[in-house]
Amino acid sequence: CNMLELYVQRDCQGTAGLKGCTRSSIEKIESDKLPSRTNSEDESYQEAGTARHFPEVACSLQNLCQPFLISKFTDASITDPSLLRKHSTYESYSITSPVTGRSITYPSIRTFYHPHPQAAKLPTSPTPLPLIVFIHGLGGSVAQFHPLLTSLVNVAPCLAIDLPGCGCSAFEPADWEAYKLENLAALVATAIDRYREDSLGQEVVLIGHSMGCSLSVLLASPNNPLSTVQNLSKHVLGLVAICPRADAPSPREVKAFKKLLSIPGPIFNLWRQWDRRGGTESASVKRFVGPNAEEGVKRLQVRFNEQSRTPVWRRMARGMLPQYSKSGQANGGLPGRETWSALQVPILLMAGESDHITPALEVEKIAGFLGKASRTDPSERMEHGEPIVDAAAPIDSSIIDSKLRPKSNVTKRADSGASVTTTGQDQLFEERPTLKRRKTHAAALKTTILPSPASHALLYAPSTARIIAGLIQTFLSSHIDPRLSLGWQLQYLTTEGKWDVKNLVKWQSETGRTRNQPPVFRAMKTLREVDDVHSPAIFVEHWRGKIQAVVDISHESPVYDPQGLEKGGIQYHKFPTVSKLPPTVDEVKAFIDLIDRLRVQLGTESNDHNAAEDPEDAPVIGVHCHYGFNRTGFFLVCYLVERLGFKLEDAIHEFERQRPPGIRHGHFIDQLFVRYCAGLQRRPTL
Structure with missing residues (x-):
């Protein structure tokens, strides 16, 4: 308060016309005060000294x-x-x-x-x-x-x-x-x-x-x-x-x-x-x-x-x-x-x-x-924190009286940088989920x-x-x-089958494949056996030698014959996951292990070094769910972060750039941020 009074005094010395300021002006400016104060509040108000010693300041403060x-x-x-x-x-x-x-x-x-x-x-x-x-x-x-x-x-x-x-x-x-x-x-x-x-x-x-x-x-x-x-x-x-x-x-x-x-x-x-x-x-x-x-x-x-x-x-x-x-x-x-x-x-x-x-x-x-x-x-x-907790505040309440707070004997914990673990879904729902409410x-x-x-x-x-x-x-x-x-x-x-007319129209409207997700993947929608454009036979004819394996992460049986891929020289691997739910930590780990094995087996791990020269011709691994956006994007982003050194935001944007509009489910993106927040301290349920 002394600092404020000195500051105000200095300002007033260069201000003309202050002596003509009336008490009514002061009361108008101070209209935010308590309408009726108790005796104790009046005493503390006088202790501050401002109203008593600097009544002429109020007029100039209106401009300040x-x-x-x-x-x-x-x-x-x-x-x-x-x-x-x-x-x-x-x-x-x-x-x-x-x-x-x-x-x-x-x-x-x-x-x-x-x-x-x-x-x-x-x-x-x-x-x-x-x-x-x-x-x-x-x-x-x-x-x-x-x-x-x-x-x-x-x-x-x-x-x-x-x-x-x-x-x-x-x-x-x-x-x-x-x-x-x-x-x-x-x-x-x-x-x-x-x-x-x-x-x-x-x-x-x-x-x-x-x-x-x-x-x-x-x-x-x-x-x-x-x-x-x-x-x-x-x-x-x-x-x-x-x-x-x-x-x-x-x-x-x-x-x-x-x-x-x-x-x-x-x-x-x-x-x-x-x-x-x-x-x-x-x-x-x-x-x-x-x-x-x-x-x-x-x-x-x-x-x-x-x-x-x-x-x-x-x-x-x-x-x-x-x-x-x-x-x-x-x-x-x-x-x-x-x-x-x-x-x-x-x-x-x-x-x-x-x-x-x-x-x-x-x-x-x-x-x-x-x-x-x-x-x-x-x-x-x-x-000890502040005596008053703010979400946004006019002043620093910590300066009230720093002597009121004892010295802390807390030793700051070092950031362990440990990866975040979460509880995954233990059940794969093949039918409409049932409601199980808590009893207490x-x-x-x-x-x-x-x-x-x-x-x-x-x-x-x-x-x-x-x-x-x-x-x-x-x-x-x-x-x-x-x-x-x-x-x-x-x-x-989801009350209808995936392959009724409505979903078929939606499926047909989606782009079949993306450009390479450097330097490992091509995200894609699922193949369809009877399709005129995106069937296994046409896929093999166009992509033999460029895509060496397809990982199917949909939960249901494929709506195409995987043998059509195998006969054309493209490996098929089933990795079932549930739609609408973000993949669990264990599922992500298993997916990464699978891709690591395939890259060693197929020799695509060398793409890390030569993909920049001709990324479109580098052999890659195709990954699809139904439409190739949410679960596919989630897994690919995880791999880019954990194996290829991408920052999370960069990996999300890269997938979005290569397969617009990217991951569509907001709760999938939320879960990615939870997973890759380094040092997040989550404790067991107590």
């Missing part, structure tokens, strides 16, 4: 704070992704405050709701598909979930709201009470009740980021003080917490943060201006994304920081702070041990190794609350730590968003409801 007016390039309504714009409405919600019993109305809340596109065709017994609810953090918005929503809207109906004053929602009401954490939880519960199909027994899965995790816990835990949401907790099937905070700030942290929040809005905005110097390289950006983040996520963080409104942030931050009794008991604010420990649903906890807002070891602390901690007591090795809420706990540079922005960072999507989809289908697997749904919806 002009950079914080949101431009057309950062306005949330203009930069809103098209998916969100198309499926959003602006609705009014009224709640009864669980804190005071007062009625509070939020008149214009952006509400995103996307029904499942195939809901009418999927089983609704015993209940419809669960409603997936996304809850953003302090200073955040629904737009931060956009990369995840693009995947999950095809899995289940999705609901999300911009909290008041965030994103596209109106900053109404202005009363500070409306922004208490308990009231925000009641608002989310009211929105859920409006969209949840209660008459059909529809259940809910909560996905929160940062402060959104705390709101999710209040909604899901039966041990919460909110009578308005207790009925909702019994309908919650599971919880996904991304970058969660384990407990509330300490009494000393609360006291220090209250002093920070007592600084008048204009001074606060001046602080923001100082903090944002440098754009994508500013302290405000590095705090969230880390110093080694990719440029794309830095630009996004600049946008989200600029969209975070100071008066909204101040109110929500104040509403997250608990009140401590004389005995040290926390009341209200961020939930802690008692609320977390009462959870009785499957939980997925995710964090980034380079997250300094909510350090990754917060996950272990929560596991300890749930009775599933590691052998080392997390309370003894906890790296199995309190499974899954934890994942994404390696550096994964940070507090991992939800929307391009390098981690796909990984997050893949991990969540696996968790939903494995621990919540098997119907929440896109592969399961696609199989269920």
Whole structure:
């Protein structure tokens, strides 16, 4: 604060006309302050000294704070992704405050709701598909979930709201009470009740980021003080917490943060201006994304920081702070041990190794609350995070009082670089899959730590968003409801044989083969015995000597006679896999082993050295599923990464370039990013 006062003093010395500034102007600029303050709040406001010693500064600050007016390039309504714009409405919600019993109305809340596109065709017994609810953090918005929503809207109906004053929602009401954490939880519960199909027994899965995790816990835990949401907790099937905070700030942290929040809005905005110097390289950006983040996520963080409104942030931050009794008991604010420990649903906890807002070891602390901690007591090795957890914030809350935090005795774990292992599908479905629901809420706990540079922005960072999507989809289908697997749904919806007229027309419209996937493969669609163009006989006539083997990865018996290939000098190998489901880790390993053996046997391993001279004439191995895009692309991308040294993104783009449009199933690509995220720390289910 002393630095800010000196900075303001210096600015005022060169400003004319300040003495003519009236008190009414000051009050107008400071309109974001609490309408009615308690005595203690008045005292802390005077302790800051700004209003008392620098009343003449307020007029000049109005000009200083002009950079914080949101431009057309950062306005949330203009930069809103098209998916969100198309499926959003602006609705009014009224709640009864669980804190005071007062009625509070939020008149214009952006509400995103996307029904499942195939809901009418999927089983609704015993209940419809669960409603997936996304809850953003302090200073955040629904737009931060956009990369995840693009995947999950095809899995289940999705609901999300911009909290008041965030994103596209109106900053109404202005009363500070409306922004208490308990009231925000009641608002989310009211929105859920409006969209949840209660008459059909529809259940809910909560996905929160940062402060959104705390709101999710209040909604899901039966041990919460909110009578308005207790009925909702019994309908919650599971919880996904991304970058969660384990407990509330300490009494000393609360006291220090209250002093920070007592600084008048204009001074606060001046602080923001100082903090944002440098754009994508500013302290405000590095705090969230880390110093080694990719440029794309830095630009996004600049946008989200600029969209975070100071008066909204101040109110929500104040509403997250608990009140401590004389005995040290926390009341209200961020939930802690008692609320977390009462959870009785499957939980997925995710964090980034380079997250300094909510350090990754917060996950272990929560596991300890749930009775599933590691052998080392997390309370003894906890790296303390910020007292207030942000998704985008005006200022650096770590400077409140660095002395409040004890030195960490954590030894940073080295990146093992171990390959990621996942649970594969144990069953190959030859018929429409059946629904096997969980009989009880199995309190499974899954934890994942994404390696550096994964940070507090991992939800929307391009390098981690796909990984997050893949991990969540696996968790939903494995621990919540098997119907929440896109592969399961696609199989269920496949009610016709592959070779009826409709599929035949589709098959005929696809390109038969690609150029070489350097320097080993040709991706292709399956051959057809009676086809006039793509039959084994015509294939052998044209490709003898160029394609030395064909690997058929379709699950069914081929619709052509493999002997036609064998007689023409092209080996045929059957490697059955299931359509619509990403190949398992074991299947990928077996495929790679098969290709390695074939390359040695056929002598195509020399292509690594001479394919560049004449890639089209180099002998290769043909691979096909039905159409040669999804499973074929998945296997070929894996081989390019594991054997030929491609980076994952380059391998995906290479397949897309050679066989457009490339891998069509988004959940296949998500799974690839999960598989090849080096250093991803996935622990066994607890």
